[in-house]
Each structure stands twice: as structure tokens, then as C-alpha cells.
Amino acid sequence: MNRIICVKNVSKVYRIPKSEKGFFKGIKSLVKPNIVEKVALKDVSFEISEGEVVAYIGPNGAGKSTTIKLLTGLLLPTSGHISVKGQDPFQYRKQLAQMTGVLMGQRSNLWWDLPLQDSYDLLRVIYNLDKKTYIEWSRYLIETMGIEDLLSQPVRMLSLGQRMKAEIVSIFIPKPEIVYLDEPTIGLDVVTKQKVIEFLMHINKQFHTTIILTTHDLQDVEKLCKRMILIDKSILKYDGTVSNFIKKYGNMKRVMIKSDSDNVPQLPNDFTLSEQFIDGWEFIYDQSRYDKRDVLAMIAKLENVTSVSFKDPDLSLIIKNMFREDFEHVWDQ
């Protein structure tokens, strides 16, 4: 398959004037601002082929948005090399923009006061699309997403979910080859989220659109993406299939203990309390160290326990725990 995106040893460092605390220091910094360097990406390399759906995940501030800005040519990397469709995105920003769709959090493609249809029509002009193809293609997108009813409504009247659906359709109006979606499902209800995911899957299957999405919702990743790239503290930590990731790092198990007592059950140190409920606690432990029977035996010694249940790990659980200090050893393997 064709490699559409190539990122090689890319680093990005921001230089930020530091704001001083305290009144007089504040005044002093008026004269001579302190510059602080902040590393957003450190020596990151990956490649993406045409038609792939890739999840780009990591905690806040890990460098996800920076990566998207670099790939769309909005920013210049401090070092390293990027090519999109064989070209330098910074130099060929406008040419690449013609075939790229970008959804950036909080930034809207839509005109606030006007009916949705007007925003789409404007995009046709901005992207210089042929009128006939535009009409057919936009109708197809609108029907696939199921937002026919919204077209005549002013955008400011749309609910959050409706607006996101409309926003995502707007991204696909110019029939892009590559699409970057920054948090496309954030804050959406279950039904809308499902619709958005189905829409993306459908478009990807039909038209081999390359989709790169950042998200915090790991259920989306499991549904939509075969491949994931994990980034943490500006460093690429994992690049491979989602299923491999779960297999490799998935020897954690969850155990749910319900109890009448208010005290947290005393278990060995490598049992991590992951969640607290009104009537119980959920712990995570390493399956390779403790057998299920060992765990049951330990719990049996506790008082007031009303029920015990075991669960398999999912992606969110694994990642959540990887970013904890006490699971640092997982990275060292």
C-alpha cells in the first residue's frame, strides 16, 4: 500500500515567555521576559498508509495537537522530516489543504448565525468544487450522517451533538484524501457517538479515506481503528495494532470487591485501587503474579465482603494504568 504520511525523527520545541508570579517580578518581566523552552515532541517517527484509520492517543499535553499542526503544515518542525503525499506540508500547505480535512477542537467551519446549508455552500466555493459533483456528494454525506432535517436551521440553534455531526460532514465536503480529527466524539451522547463512528467507518470503507483521530475515548478506538499510536510526554511509546497492544500489555485483571464496610480492603501493594464505588472498590492486579485462586483466598480473609467479581481489561484501563508511576515497569519491558 502507498505510504501517504511519513514522519521521521521529528521534534518540536516551543519557546514561551514565562509569566512571573508576584507583583514586582511581573513588572520586571515587562522589561525582560524570561523565555522557557517546552518540548512538545521528541524524536517521533511513524508512517501511515493510504486508507488506514489510525488512533493517535495519549494524555493531555502529550503532543497530539502539535502533531496534527505539523502534518497540516501549520507549524514548522524544530528538527526532523515530514512528508505528506511525498511533499513537505509546510511548503505545500495550500495544495495539501485542498485534499485534507481537519477538525480541530472548538474551531468551527460553520457560520454561527446562518442555516447550515449556507455554510456548506460556502465551503464549496472555498474549495472550488464543481457544482454538480458538490450537490451529489454533499447530499450523499448528509444522508449518510442523517442530518437532512438540520440543513435549514441556524447553526447556533443546533445542539452539541447535532453541531458535531454537521461539523464532521463539513470536513468531508471537499472529498478529502486525508482527514485529521481532533477529539471528534468528545462530549457526545452514546447514540450520536455511534452515528459518528458508523459514518467514519462507512466513508473509510467506501472511499479509502485515510483517517487519523485523536481521542480520549478508547472504546471508539477499539471500534474504529486497527492501528494505534500512543504518545506520552512528547515521546512515541507504542505504534502497532490495537489487538496486539491489549495482548502485550493486557495481563492486568480487574477485581471488583463489594463490601458493607467503609474501609478500603487491605491487599498487597501491587494491587492498585482503580475505582471507587458507593458499595465497593475495583482493583487491578497483574495476572502473571497472582492466580485467581490466590486472589480469592486473600479476599476471603477480609471482613464484610458481600460479593467478588472478575473482569477482563479494556484499552482504557490499560492506558490509564500505564500512565501511573507505579506501572512504570511496563514501559521497560
Next chain:
Amino acid sequence: MFGISRGFAYFLASFKISLRYKVNVWLQVLGAVILVSIQYFLWKNIGNNNESLLNGIEVNSIMLYVIFSRLLVFIIPGNGTTSFISQKILKGTISVDLLRPVHIQVSALCYEFGKLLFNSIFILVPSILLSILFLDIPVIKVNIDQFLLFGLSFTLSYLIAFQMSFMIGVFSIWFGNVWGVREFYEALLMIFGGSLIPVSLYPTFFQMIAIYSPFQSIYFTPLTWISNIDHFIDHPILVQVCWLFIFSSLNHFLLRYALRRAVIQGG
């Protein structure tokens, strides 16, 4: 008191926001000095080529008046307060403010105080100093009584302007957008508030309208105390108190109505 300390947080926030944008501060001082210079050169030119009394007022007094009116623009509440409240209404977050322990007017006012302190220290004081240093701005003997009355009168005008801007913000419930109303208010302030030239120079007809409008309480009244211009109303401070009372009560009712509407409409 809990409410006040929470209000103080708003005050600090507004102060810090302003500090963050550094170069801006210097440019603002520059801008203020230029604004003062325009009036200085204009009135100096007028003073040199005409007799020294216009409508019985000394040119030097007028010069002081217009210079200070240009500086007051930086600290009199206005746009900030209007958008503070109108954004809350338009985004529907006003119902959240209902739940806060601080009255919404207190938090808006604290925000303005932050601006007042910041702009006084970083714009007013430096630009007054620079102006005195480079331009021979006339000095008029102002006795301590007049100065105290100016202080009192300015405080009242500050609060009236705050109440009026706040009210315009509340208007966004009906208009959806208050940019136009805001522009209208500014224009009235220029004509009847005497923010461009003292009302005393107007033809009698316009003077009469200005006297009975609330706008002259914002610029004209406080400025007359420090520029030795006759304020041709009896008890100007009493008039200010009345206007403040009227607008505060109006806002009280408007706000209650607005909150009820916001709650019904939902966020």
C-alpha cells in the same frame, strides 16, 4: 466576608490577565500620551489664535477638561462590563452565576476594579507624568475641597457608568447582540455626556437636553471640579446620586427578569 473574598478573586484575575500581555502596556501608554497631545496641540492652537475666553471659559480650563476626559475613557466602566454580562446571557451560563455565593454585580464590579487599578498604575500615572514632562500643560489652582468633591463625584460617575454598561449587557436578552446598543450609548455619551468637549460650550438647546440626561453625570460633572468650569446645575452631586439610584433599581428589576427568563429557557 465570603462574598467579598470571592469577588477579590475576580479582581486579581482581571489584574493578572492584563499583566500577562506585556508589550501592550507600553503601547497603551504611548497611545494615551498621543491622545493627550492631540487635545493639547488643538487647544494650544486655538488659544494662540483667539482671545483667551470662549463663552466665558478660559481656554486653559477647556484644555484640562478635554485632556482628562480622554484619560477617563481608560478607567470608566464600559465594554468590559457589558460583555461580561451579555456573554453570560448569550451563552446561557447566567444560571450558573445564580448558584454562586457572589452577587453577579459584585463580581462584575470587582472585575472593573481590577481594570481600574491596573489602568491607573500602568496607563494613567505614566501618561500624566510623561505629558507633564513633555508638554507644558496648564496648572490650575484646585483647592482641597474641589479635589475631594472631584473624588466623590468621580466615584459616583464610575458607578453610574458601571450600572449603565451593565444594563446594556442585560439588553442582550432581547437583542441577541448588544453591539449596536453599545454604539448608540457611546454616541449619546459623546454628545450629552460631554466626553468630547464641555457641555458648557453647547448652544442652549443642547445644553438643556444634556442637563436632564444621565450622561452628563458620567463625564461632565466630575471633570468640572478639577478644570474650574462652572457646572451650571445646582447640587450636581445630588443629581448623580439620583441617577445612580435610578439605574441601580432598574438593573435590580431587569436582572430578576433576566434570570427568570434564563432559567426558563435553559442554558
Next chain:
Amino acid sequence: MKRYMTLYYHYVKLAFKSLFVYRMDFLIGSFGFILSTGALFFSLFILFNYVEEIGGWTYWEVVFLFAYTSLARAIWDTFMFNMMSLSTKVIDGSFDLYLTRPISALFQLLFEKIDPDTIGELLFSFFLTFVCLYKFEILFDVKMSLLFCGFLFSSVLAFSAIHLVVNALSFWIMETRTVNFIIWRLDELIQYPISIYPKWLQKILILIPFAFCGYFPVSLLINAEHSLYVYMTLIAGPVAFCVALLVWNQGMRKYQSTGS
């Protein structure tokens, strides 16, 4: 080029469409704008009740100067006011949206929205200019009328250039709202003949080039002068705009290499 023309047509169409969304506010705003331009005019009127001339200019000459500068500014204000939002767009990151599109970011910034609120101001100052053109016998003189149009074009460009530079500062200093506010207020500077200012200030005004937005064109029109200044006034705007474009490009480079 054709693509940009079509796009501009669409922008204008949408702007007028959204104008009717807040009809009430639009009406009040237009009226307010007429009133605030009127207020400035009013203060001139009051002033001339007491004085014969300002800086050697008579009442009607000052009115012409006032009308001309208001008109040039109103044209800029109506069609390019969106550049004032650059600072906000850089701070909240929505400027990035322009960069993800296949057309010039500057074009989008300048023309994406037109400000219909200022149409009142536009009409008022146009009317006043028209009266002055008649008064100074320029209206029926084809050559002078053409010169007037040329001057006006140059002045609008000069106005835009000044504001573009100020707004492009957002790329370096983030917040320019207050600077904008000051530049806005500085318009007052050129509403009086610059001859009232000391020499050094006059030089600055020629350099900035505020003097070409009013003082020079109007005095050349009034005196029907044929000097080198005519050509200077005609090219001042385009030159200033080119300089502004250079500043803009530098700003974009800064923005894209360091990020917000």
C-alpha cells in the same frame, strides 16, 4: 483570481443574510454609528461657533477634511473590519482554521465578514463628502473628480495598511485589542489639519502614513494644486499596503515557526 472574486461575492451575500438575524440590533447600531460620527461633527460645529479657523483652515475646509477621513475610514471599516479579530483568533487558536484551507489566510481574514453596522457611518460621511465636493466645485470637474477617486482609493489602502500592521502585531504580542482601541482613537489625530501639530509629529504622521488619509489629499483638492505631492498621495496607499503585506508575512512566519 476569479475564484477569489466568487468567494468575496459569497462572503458579502452571507454577511447581508446574517445581518437580518439581529435586525433590531442592526438598526440601533446603524443609527448609533451615524450618531457617533455626527457627534464628532457636532463638536467641530461647536468649536467653530467660537473660533474663525483651526491651523489656518476655515470651517468648510475642516468639514471637508472631516468628511473625507470619515469616508475613507468607513469604507475600510465596512469591508475589512474583520482584521480586528486577528488577536482573538490567534489567542483562541481559530486562526489555524484559515491555514487548513486551500486559500490565502489573509484574504479570509480581511474579507470573511463585512460589517454592515457601519453602513450608517458610510452613508453619513458619503453624504457630507458629497456636499463638500459640491461646495468646493470638484463635483462637476471631471479631472478633479477622478483625482478625488484616486486619492480616496489610496487613502483607504493606507488606512487598511496601518490597521493591518497593528493587527499583525498579534503574532508577536498576542493581545492587540487595546492597541486597536488606541489606533481607533488616533483617527481623531487626522481629523484636524496636521498644521496644528509640531514639526516632529507632522513627520511621524507622514511616515505612518496617516497624513495621506486626509490632510494631503484634501488640501490638494481644495487648492487644486499640481505638485509632486499629488503623485505621492496617489502612491502612498499602495506603497503602505505593500509594507503591511511584508509585516504580515513576517508575522505568519513567526507564527508558524514558533506556534501560538
